[in-house]
C-alpha cells in the first residue's frame with residue numbers, strides 16, 4: 001500500500017512539474033470536449049421537424065398536431081411509417097410521433113393509448129415533447145373521467161380546456177429554448193473524449209519505460225501489480241478532474257443541459273473512465289514501443305466508439321452489430337446516460353455500472369499479469 | 382555464507398543463448414568484476430540476480446536466499462546502478478534520490494539525511510536542488526549511483542557505470558566504488574574496460590558469448606598466460622605497410638595487433654625472437670621509435686582465450 005501511494009504521488013509530481021502538462025491533461029481535453037459538444041448540441045431556437053404518422057385522425061390527435069405546428073420551434077410533416085428510419089438517420093426529421101388507431105375514441109372512453117415518439121438523437125430532443133404529451137393526455141383523461149363517458153359533456157369540457165392549456169405550454173417552451181441541450185452525438189463525443197483523455201494514461205507508463213525509470217522502479221522492492229495499481233490511482237484522479245471540469249464548463253459556461261444530475265454523470269463517466277484507463281494499460285502492457293502503443297490505441301478507439309453507438313444510436317444498427325455492441329463498454333455507458341435522461345432512478349443503471357466495473361477489473365488484471373511476466377523492462381524504446 | 386551464489390545458470394532469448402550455464406560465487410566484501418565485450422551476457426546475469434528476469438535453468442542465492450521466491454527480500458538489500466541511467470529529469474537531484482530510497486523503506490528525516498549523504502558521496506552537493514536535465518553525462522551517472530546507495534545496501538551492483546563519460550567523472554566513480562567497499566558493501570562491477578576492472582576489482586570473471594571463460598584474482602588470470610610476454614613496438618607511421626601474417630610467421634609469435642602506431646606482439650616466453658622482430662621492421666625500412674616489454678594484462682588474457690579484442 002505504501003508503495004502504491006509513493007509511486008502515485010511521484011507520478012503526479014513528475015507529470016505536473018512540467019507546467020505544459022496542465023494544458024495537455026486538463027485545458028485541451030476539456031476545451032476540445034466542450035467545444036465539440038457545443039457544435040453538436042441543439043441550440044434551443046433550432047427548428048425541430050416532427051414526422052407525424054396519424055393512424056387515428058380524431059379530434060384530439062389533430063388538435064395536438066395543430067398545436068405543435070403552430071409553435072415557433074416545431075414544424076410538423078406527415079410521414080409514411082416505412083420511411084421514418086431513413087428520414088431520422090438522414091436528419092430530415094428530428095423525431096417522429098405515431099398516434100395509434102382510435103386514439104381519440106379510446107381516450108374519451110377512459111382508456112388512453114400510447115403515443116410513440118421515435119428519435120435517433122437521444123431523449124433530450126423529445127423529452128419536452130414527451131412531457132407535454134403526457135401532461136396533455138393526463139388532463140384529457142381527467143376530462144374524460146369527469147364527463148363519465150358522455151360525448152357532449154366531454155366536448156364542452158374539452159372546448160374550455162383547449163384554450164388555456166396551450167397558452168401555458170407555449171410559455172414553457174420559450175423558457176427551455178434558451179438553453180442548449182445535449183444530443184446523442186455530443187454524448188458520444190463526451191464518451192470518446194474520456195477515452196482519448198486516457199491515452200495520456202498510457203503516456204505516463206510509456207514515459208517511465210522510455211526514461212528507464214520503470215526498469216529502475218522494478219529493481220526496487222516493488223511488485224509489478226503495485227506499479228499498475230499506482231498508475232490506475234493517478235489516472236483515476238486525473239480523469240475525475242477532467243470529467244468534473246468538463247461538466248462545470250458545460251453547465252456554467254456553455255449552458256449545455258445534459259438532463260442528468262451532475263453527480264450521476266460523474267459516476268457513470270468515472271466508471272467508464274476506469275474501463276478506458278484499464279484498456280490503455282493493456283495496450284501499454286503489450287506494446288513493445290511508444291509507436292506501437294499509439295497506433296494500437298487509435299486502432300481501438302474509433303471502431304469501438306462506432307460499434308458502441310457513439311456516433312449513431314446503437315438501436316439503428318443491424319441485429320448482429322447490436323449484439324456485438326454489448327461487448328463494447330461504450331454501449332453500456334451510453335445506455336446508462338440515456339436511461340438516466342429518461343428520468344429513471346439511479347438504481348436502474350446498476351447493471352450498466354456493474355458491467356463497466358467488470359470490464360475495468362478484467363483489463364487491470366490482464367495488464368497486471370502481463371506486467372509481471374514481461375521481461376523487457378530494460379529494452380523498451 | 383556467500384553474498385551471491387550462482388549455479389549452472391542459463392537464459393535464452395529465442396535462439397540467442399544470452400547466459401550459458403554459468404556458475405559463480407561472490408564472497409562478502411569483494412569487489413567482483415564481470416568483464417566482457419558488449420552482448421556477453423553481463424546485464425542479463427545481473428537482471429537475474431535482481432529478480433527482474435526469470436531463469437531458464439539453474440539457480441541463484443543471494444545472502445542465502447533463493448532468488449526464485451524471495452525477490453523483494455533480496456531487492457531490499459541490493460542497490461542497483463543500471464546500465465541505462467534511470468532518473469527523472471523533472472525532479473531535482475535530491476527528489477530523485479529521496480524517491481528511490483523511499484521505495485526501500487526509508488522515510489521521514491532519516492530519508493532526507495541519507496539522500497543528502499548519498500549526494501555528498503557522489504560529489505553532487507552543489508547540485509542538490511538542480512534538475513538533471515542540465516547535467517553532463519558524468520553527473521547523471523553519479524546521480525544514478527546516488528539513487529542506488531542512499532539505502533545503504535549490502536550488495537551494490539554497478540552495470541557499466543562509466544560508459545560514455547569524461548575522465549574526471551570516471552576517476553571519481555572508481556574511487557567511490559572503493560570507498561563504498563571499504564564502508565562494508567560487497568560490489569559487483571561489470572565493464573568492458575579492462576583497465577577499470579584491473580584497477581579496482583579483487584576478483585574477476587571474464588564473460589564471452591554467455592559463458593565464463595576465466596575466473597579468479599588478477600594474479601590467477603595472469604598465470605594463464607605466464608608463458609607469454611608482450612612486445613610493443615612504437616613506430617612513427619606507415620602502420621599500413623605492416624603485414625600481420627608475415628609477423629605471425631616469426632617463430633614464437635602468438636598474436637599481433639596494430640593499435641594506431643603501436644604494434645602489439647604476443648610472444649611465447651620460450652623462444653627468443655626479439656632480433657627477428659626488429660629485423661622485420663628494419664628490413665621494411667620502418668623506423669622504430671621505441672620498444673617495450675609489457676607484462677600481460679587482462680586484455681591479453683581475453684585476446685589469448687578468445688582470439689578477439691575485448692572492444693571489437
Ligand SMILES: Nc1ncnc2c1ncn2[C@@H]1O[C@H](COP(=O)(O)OP(=O)(O)O)[C@@H](O)[C@H]1O
Pocket residue numbers: 375376379394397398399417418419420421422423424425426
Ligand atoms: N530482451 C531481450 N530480447 C532478446 N535478446 C536479448 C534481450 N536482452 C539481451 N538480449 C541478447 O542477449 C545477449 C546478452 O545481452 P546482455 O546481457 O545485454 O549483454 P551485456 O550486458 O554483456 O552487453 C545479447 O546477444 C543481446 O542481444
Ligand SMILES: [Mg+2]
Pocket residue numbers: 420423424425464540541
Ligand atoms: Mg549490458
